[in-house]
Amino acid sequence: MIRTSVTRSLCAVLAGAAVLSTACVADTNVTDSGKGLPKVTVEFPEEVSPGDVATATFRITNPGPEDIVGLAITFARVGNDTPIVDGGAKNQNPAVEGVDPEPLGVDLAGVVYRFPGLEEGESTSISFDLRIPQTTGVVANSVTVGAAEEQERLIGIRLETTVG
Numbered sequence: 001m002i003r004t005s006v007t008r009s010l011c012a013v014l015a016g017a018a019v020l021s022t023a024c025v026a027d028t029n030v031t032d033s034g035k036g037l038p039k040v041t042v043e044f045p046e047e048v049s050p051g052d053v054a055t056a057t058f059r060i061t062n063p064g065p066e067d068i069v070g071l072a073i074t075f076a077r078v079g080n081d082t083p084i085v086d087g088g089a090k091n092q093n094p095a096v097e098g099v100d101p102e103p104l105g106v107d108l109a110g111v112v113y114r115f116p117g118l119e120e121g122e123s124t125s126i127s128f129d130l131r132i133p134q135t136t137g138v139v140a141n142s143v144t145v146g147a148a149e150e151q152e153r154l155i156g157i158r159l160e161t162t163v164g
Helices: 002-024
Strands: 039-043 053-061 068-076 096-100 112-118 123-131 137-147 154-163
Touching (some): 053 154, 068 123, 112 123
Antiparallel strands (some): 039 053, 053 123, 068 112, 096 123
16 A cells, blocks of 8 residues: 555656656747847858859758847857868958858858848758868868847857868
8 A cells, every 4th residue: 555655646747747848948040038039040161172163052941930130140150170261351252252142241250241141931042162272181160050130049060071
């Protein structure tokens, strides 16, 4: 009799813990303010030759809720890897041969590109033609994509290739 009571109590505690744990798990696709994070994928060659021009195509979807008023793509160094896109000057970057569609604006170092926003449920593709460094081994950038004016609505993705 005592054994059955203990078993029932244990089952009740475990069931309660399971319900509470699912209730406490945050949705990682939504910001603290309830706005959706963009979904981002990138297509880029796995292997290239030094000096090649390779196209990185970012596919960005705004799942909502809420529109993304202005979109930004930012390239940054990552670890000890040689960057594909490093800082430039005068709104230009020697590693960026072309961007499609043309950005609305580019920062002075040529690493932040601004584009029109995305309505909830809308998707877009943005392509960068990138000049590969004259080196061998892994080259990479950390790329953040998201709402230009809302820092909490940015998502990071690694852009990487092997130069051989």
